[in-house]
Amino acid sequence: MIKPMADRILVKPYQNSEISVGGIYTGQATTTFVSGMDKTVQVTVGKVIAIGEGKYDKRGKRRPPDVPIGSYVTFSDTCGQKAEVDGEEYLFIREQDVVGFMDKPETVELVYDS
Secondary structure (H helix, E strand, O other): OOOOOOOEEEEEEEOOOEEOOOOOEEOOOEEEEOOOOOOEEEEEEEEEEEEOOOEEOOOOOEEOOOOOOOOEEEEEOOOOEEEEEOOEEEEEEEHHHEEEEEOOOOOOOOOOOO
């Protein structure tokens, strides 16, 4: 498996965010309308496959990512770099692009206050 560098996280993305009781993704991707804006924000859910060693802080010490391998993360559909490994599609995202993470997959909807 490919190893992410620095603060990057390798994620197996799920384009659909409705989740059944058994953890199967079905339905349409979650789209949230942002108040007062003419655009939508689509939230994507993915499983963390691998993490980098982290970024260096100002004192030269490496700070490992807070996101554990095997957790499920939410992130914007506009971030990341696609990669294909052994015919499977993955996404490299930076830790700062992660909105939140959870131990098991759940339906996620972002709410914005204006």
